[in-house]
Amino acid sequence: MIFKDFGLTFSKAGEVIESVSEPYMTVDLMASFDGTEVISHKLKKDARWGMGPDDGWNALEFIYVIEGELLVTLNNTKMVVKKGDYVKAAPIQKDCLFYATVDTEFLYVTSQPVFHHYSNILHKFKNIADEVEQKDGYTSDHCSRILNLSMLIGENMNLSSKEMHQLNIGSYLHDLGKVKVPDHVLNKPGKLTEQEWTIMKAHPTYGRIMMEETNFPILMEAAAIVEQHHERYNGSGYPYALKKEDILMGSSIVAVVDSYDAMTTDRVYRKGMSKEEALTEIKNCRETLYHPDVVDIFLSLEKEI
Numbered sequence: 001m002i003f004k005d006f007g008l009t010f011s012k013a014g015e016v017i018e019s020v021s022e023p024y025m026t027v028d029l030m031a032s033f034d035g036t037e038v039i040s041h042k043l044k045k046d047a048r049w050g051m052g053p054d055d056g057w058n059a060l061e062f063i064y065v066i067e068g069e070l071l072v073t074l075n076n077t078k079m080v081v082k083k084g085d086y087v088k089a090a091p092i093q094k095d096c097l098f099y100a101t102v103d104t105e106f107l108y109v110t111s112q113p114v115f116h117h118y119s120n121i122l123h124k125f126k127n128i129a130d131e132v133e134q135k136d137g138y139t140s141d142h143c144s145r146i147l148n149l150s151m152l153i154g155e156n157m158n159l160s161s162k163e164m165h166q167l168n169i170g171s172y173l174h175d176l177g178k179v180k181v182p183d184h185v186l187n188k189p190g191k192l193t194e195q196e197w198t199i200m201k202a203h204p205t206y207g208r209i210m211m212e213e214t215n216f217p218i219l220m221e222a223a224a225i226v227e228q229h230h231e232r233y234n235g236s237g238y239p240y241a242l243k244k245e246d247i248l249m250g251s252s253i254v255a256v257v258d259s260y261d262a263m264t265t266d267r268v269y270r271k272g273m274s275k276e277e278a279l280t281e282i283k284n285c286r287e288t289l290y291h292p293d294v295v296d297i298f299l300s301l302e303k304e305i
């Protein structure tokens with residue numbers, strides 16, 4: 001089964017379904033017959049893409065690089081795939097991550113049809129994520145920033161390909177469940193009542209349930225990251241007050257990145273902190289709110305943040 005990164009534009013038979021000003025990726029179904037699909041992918045520099053095994057998945061998958069360069073991670077081994085090179089699997093056995101080191105174009109050929117399936121899923125979730133971003137008072141790109149910073153930390157923590165694949169999805173969709181929180185609670189300027197706060201604290205679980213209900217394996221696997229993104233290292237978080245290593249590493253990463261982005265982003269009702277102030281705040285909460293290893297890596301990446 002295949003999964004694509006978010007922030008993309010789809011076109012099918014030349015028809016642009018969605019237009020994004022700076023899409024990470026453009027996907028174009030060029031030909032299909034009898035279950036075989038030939039799909040063109042154009043990835044912007046720094047875009048990520050991935051694929052992994054799935055129950056009942058028994059396809060040939062073939063990737064041919066037309067232009068640019070992909071850094072491929074498989075089993076913590078990295079290899080460079082350049083123009084004219086190809087990668088194939090039949091069927092794929094392990095999660096495999098692709099990173100475009102420059103603007104890159106490649107052809108993806110599969111013997112089992114996926115285009116319609118994944119385009120529907122991605123459209124649905126991207127739309128929900130966009131809706132949540134606006135409802136929550138963010139101006140734009142909050143989810144993309146969380147995704148990019150989470151992946152940067154994950155790479156530097158040497159997470160496995162599988163964990164990175166789950167983090168890719170879980171970080172983007174972390175606040176998915178907020179669509180079920182009423183606007184008057186989500187945007188209440190004052191303090192929430194006990195009842196309102198109970199509703200607000202349910203959003204990670206709402207998100208997990210929504211992802212599991214898709215029966216889309218990679219979304220189901222990433223659902224736990226979403227459910228635990230408000231857990232805190234000292235057990236003061238929610239919904240389960242998990243502590244330390246009981247919290248998934250992916251969720252510990254999203255917790256730091258989401259907090260940092262919330263601190264530094266201008267919201268409708270207040271101005272954001274400076275980068276320096278926010279980093280100091282994160283540092284001060286090392287080993288109380290946030291996982292110390294994640295904080296150490298995050299602070300070491302200051303120049304790249």
Ligand SMILES: [Fe+2]
Pocket residue numbers: 174175203229230
């Ligand atoms: Fe949240």
